Amino acid sequence: MRTTNTRFNSKNQLQPADIRRYNWYIWRTVIALFAFVVIMITLTIFDVFGQLPSFRDLENPKSNQATEIISSDKQVLGTYYIQNRSNVTYQELSPNVINALVATEDKRFYDHSGIDFGRSFTIFAHLLIGQKQGGSTITQQLALNLFSERSANPFKRIIQKLQEWVTAVKLERHYTKEEILTMYLNTVDFGAYNTYGIKSAARTYFNTTPDKLTPDQAALLIGMVNGPGIYSPIRHPDNALKRRNLVLSRMAEQKYLSDGQVEEFKQKPLGLDFHQNNHFDGPAPYFRSVLKKELQKIFREQNINRPDGSPYDLDRDGLKIYTTIDATMQQYAEEAQRDYMKDLQAQFNDHWRGRNLYKSIHNFKFLLDQGMQKSDRYKQLKQQEKSDEEIQENFNTKTMLNLFTWHGNIDTMMRPMDSIIYCKMLLRNALMSMDPTTGYVKAWVGGTNFEHFKYDQVKNGTRQVGSTAKPFTYAVAIDNGYSPCMKINNVPDTIRGYGAPWCPRSSPSETLPGFITLRQALAHSQNWVTAHVMGEVKPEPVVDLIKKMGITSAVPPYPSICLGTFDASVFEMTAAYSAFANHGLWTEPTYILRIEDKNGNVLYTHTPRVVQAMNPQTAYVMTYMLKGVIEDGTGSRLTYKYGLRNPIGGKTGTTQNNSDGWFIGITPQLVTGLWTGCEDRDIAFQSTRLGEGANSALPIFAMYMKKVYANQALGIKKNVDFDAPANGVSIILDCGAYNQQQQGTTEVDKKLGF
Incomplete structure (x- = not known):
C-alpha cells in the first residue's frame, strides 16, 4: 500500500511545516484566482470581450422611452411607445419606492461604489452550476438594463458580469446615487402589457403617480422587479401578495418602517386599480392618432432631426408633446357623447326595428359587400388565397366575435356578415x-x-x-x-x-x-x-x-x-x-x-x-x-x-x-x-x-x-x-x-x- 508523506504527531495533528505548506497552496490558489480576475477585468476594460459603453453612451444612455402627449392642464393624455416607458425625476419619486428598492435589492447601496464584493464573488460558482444568485447591485442591474441583455449561457454570463462590473463603476463615477436610483426605476420592466419604468407601473397598477405610492403599493411594485411574470398581481395575485409582504419585512429590517406599520400593511389587500396599457386607452385616442401623423409631417417638413442627424422616433425617443387639449374638457366631451349617443342609438334601433333593410336602404347589398371587402377578415382571407366562394362561406359561418356596444364590448356568436350589418347600423x-x-x-x-x-x-x-x-x-x-x-x-x-x-x-x-x-x-x-x-x-x-x-x-x-x-x-x-x-x-x-x-x-x-x-x-x-x-x-x-x-x-x-x-x-x-x-x-x-x-x-x-x-x-x-x-x-x-x-x-x- 502506498503511503503519504503527511506527518502527524503522536496526537494525529499536522505539523507546523505542513500547515505552512497547505496555507501556501491556499494562498497561491487565491492569488492565482485574484490575478485571473484582474486579468479578465483588464481584458474587459480593453473591450477584448466586446465593446463597453463609451463616456458619451454613459452620458446619454439609450433606452426605448415613450413619447408623452401632455394636455394644457399638465395631464398625460397618452403615450407613443414600443416600450411603455416614461421617465421621472428623483423628486417625483416617493421615499417609499426608494426605501423598498434599497432594502430589497441592495441594502449596502449607499456604501459601495458600484460593486458589492461581499456578494459578487459568490455568484461565479452558482453561475457555473446554472443557479441564480442575487449578487448584482442596483448599479450593476442598471448597467444590464441599459447596455445589454441577460445571457442564458453561464459562461457568457460570467463575461457579461465582468462587463457589468466595469460599467457599474463607470456609472458610479458619472452619476450620483440619486441619479442611479432614478435611472434604474425608469428602466425596470413591470410586465403587464409592455409596462416599463415606475411611472408607467404606478399608472398601470394603481392609477396614480410615483410620488403618491404608499409603502404597500411601493412594496408590491418593487417585489415585481426580479420576476414581473411570476409576481404579477394580475396573473399570480397570491405570489404577488407574498412577495409584497417579504419586501415590507425587509423595509422593517432596514428601519424604514416600524414592525407595527409592517403588520398593518400586510393585512391590506393588493388594492389594485388596474388600467391595461394599449394605444387606444385613455382620453382623446382619435386626437392622439391624428397628432402622431401631424408630428411626423412636422419633423419631415421642418427637417427636425436628432443631434446625430437621424430622424426622431416618436415611439422610442421620449419626446414631450405639449398640446392645447384641456383634459377636463376632453373628459366632459367624451362623457356627453357617450351619455347621449346611447339614447340616440336606441331611438335609431327602434326606428328601424321590423323594417327590411335591403328594401328600405338604397344600395344596401352594395354597402355590405363594400364593408366586407374593407374588413381585416377579408384581407386576411385574400392573403391566404381563398376563393370568393370560400370567403363568402367564411362570412356566413357563425364564429365568436367581439362587438362594440354603448354598454361595453361584448363577445357573441355571430356571422361576420351580420356583424357588418350591425356596424353599418351604428351611429x-x-x-x-x-x-x-x-x-x-x-x-x-x-x-x-x-x-x-x-x-x-x-x-x-x-x-x-x-x-x-x-x-x-x-x-x-x-x-x-x-x-x-x-x-x-x-x-x-x-x-x-x-x-x-x-x-x-x-x-x-x-x-x-x-x-x-x-x-x-x-x-x-x-x-x-x-x-x-x-x-x-x-x-x-x-x-x-x-x-x-x-x-x-x-x-x-x-x-x-x-x-x-x-x-x-x-x-x-x-x-x-x-x-x-x-x-x-x-x-x-x-x-x-x-x-x-x-x-x-x-x-x-x-x-x-x-x-x-x-x-x-x-x-x-x-x-x-x-x-x-x-x-x-x-x-x-x-x-x-x-x-x-x-x-x-x-x-x-x-x-x-x-x-x-x-x-x-x-x-x-x-x-x-x-x-x-x-x-x-x-x-x-x-x-x-x-x-x-x-x-x-x-x-x-x-x-x-x-x-x-x-x-x-x-x-x-x-x-x-x-x-x-x-x-x-x-x-x-x-x-x-x-x-x-x-x-x-x-x-x-x-x-x-x-
Whole structure:
C-alpha cells in the first residue's frame, strides 16, 4: 500500500511545516484566482470581450422611452411607445419606492461604489452550476438594463458580469446615487402589457403617480422587479401578495418602517386599480392618432432631426408633446357623447326595428359587400388565397366575435356578415371644441370608439354641411349693408344664370308664411329666403368668404352652396364659426404648442395663421343673428329643454335624407362643432324629426356645455356676451327702429316722387 508523506504527531495533528505548506497552496490558489480576475477585468476594460459603453453612451444612455402627449392642464393624455416607458425625476419619486428598492435589492447601496464584493464573488460558482444568485447591485442591474441583455449561457454570463462590473463603476463615477436610483426605476420592466419604468407601473397598477405610492403599493411594485411574470398581481395575485409582504419585512429590517406599520400593511389587500396599457386607452385616442401623423409631417417638413442627424422616433425617443387639449374638457366631451349617443342609438334601433333593410336602404347589398371587402377578415382571407366562394362561406359561418356596444364590448356568436350589418347600423359622432380667440383646440372626439372604429371624423372625415352653411351667405349680405331686420317674402325664388334654373324645396310644415326678417329666416333655417339672399349677393363672394374662413374642400360657385351642398369637416366648420365669435378673425385651429426632446430642449413651437375673414361689424351682427337660432329657432331646445339661456349662438344642420346632423354652437370663449350620422350616407333616420341636427347633435353640445359652465376653474364664463366692435355698429339691430327708419325713408321717397 502506498503511503503519504503527511506527518502527524503522536496526537494525529499536522505539523507546523505542513500547515505552512497547505496555507501556501491556499494562498497561491487565491492569488492565482485574484490575478485571473484582474486579468479578465483588464481584458474587459480593453473591450477584448466586446465593446463597453463609451463616456458619451454613459452620458446619454439609450433606452426605448415613450413619447408623452401632455394636455394644457399638465395631464398625460397618452403615450407613443414600443416600450411603455416614461421617465421621472428623483423628486417625483416617493421615499417609499426608494426605501423598498434599497432594502430589497441592495441594502449596502449607499456604501459601495458600484460593486458589492461581499456578494459578487459568490455568484461565479452558482453561475457555473446554472443557479441564480442575487449578487448584482442596483448599479450593476442598471448597467444590464441599459447596455445589454441577460445571457442564458453561464459562461457568457460570467463575461457579461465582468462587463457589468466595469460599467457599474463607470456609472458610479458619472452619476450620483440619486441619479442611479432614478435611472434604474425608469428602466425596470413591470410586465403587464409592455409596462416599463415606475411611472408607467404606478399608472398601470394603481392609477396614480410615483410620488403618491404608499409603502404597500411601493412594496408590491418593487417585489415585481426580479420576476414581473411570476409576481404579477394580475396573473399570480397570491405570489404577488407574498412577495409584497417579504419586501415590507425587509423595509422593517432596514428601519424604514416600524414592525407595527409592517403588520398593518400586510393585512391590506393588493388594492389594485388596474388600467391595461394599449394605444387606444385613455382620453382623446382619435386626437392622439391624428397628432402622431401631424408630428411626423412636422419633423419631415421642418427637417427636425436628432443631434446625430437621424430622424426622431416618436415611439422610442421620449419626446414631450405639449398640446392645447384641456383634459377636463376632453373628459366632459367624451362623457356627453357617450351619455347621449346611447339614447340616440336606441331611438335609431327602434326606428328601424321590423323594417327590411335591403328594401328600405338604397344600395344596401352594395354597402355590405363594400364593408366586407374593407374588413381585416377579408384581407386576411385574400392573403391566404381563398376563393370568393370560400370567403363568402367564411362570412356566413357563425364564429365568436367581439362587438362594440354603448354598454361595453361584448363577445357573441355571430356571422361576420351580420356583424357588418350591425356596424353599418351604428351611429357615429364627432366633436371639436376650440377657443375662438387663440385657436386652441380644447376637446377632440373623433368618433365613438377608437378600438373598433379608428377613422377620425373630426379632421379626416368630410360630410355635407347642410344648413350650417347658411350663415356664410347671410354674412356676405350683412357685409353689403343688409340688416337682420330686412323683411323678405318667404316664397319660392328661382335663380338663373348658373346652368339650369335652381329653386330649393321647403317643407310646408316648416315654412314660415309671409314676409319674415333675415334673422327669422336664419333662425328657422328657411330655404326660400336664403336662396333669395344668394340670388342678391351671388355665389362668388360667398365662396371667397368660405375659403377665407378655412374651408379647404371644393366649393363650386353655384347658388345651391347656400344650403350646404358641399362637404367639409368638423375641424373646418368649427374653425369657420370661430371667426364670427372673434371679431371676424379666422384663427387657424391649433393643437400643438411645442415639442421638446427628453432633455427639455425645445424642438418646435407652433404659431397659428390668422386671417381677417370679415370686418368686425359683420361678425358681430352675425353673432346676433346666430343667437336668434337659439332664442327662437331650430336650436331653441337648448333653452327650453336644457336651460341654457345665456348668450349662445348656433346653427343646426340637416342634410338631404337626414344623412348628416350638425350643430355648431358659439360663445365668446368657446366654439364647438358636432356631427352625427352613419358610416354610409344612404343609412339614416327616415324621419327628419329624429335625424335633424337639433335632435342628433345639439343635445351633446348642451350636455357638454352644462358641465363646462359648472366647473368655474375652467374659466368659461356663462354670462359673458359677444363684444361689439370698438368703432360701434352702423347696421340697425333693433327691428322697431329699423321699421321706423324704413317707413320714414318710404314717406320721403313718396314726397320726392320716387
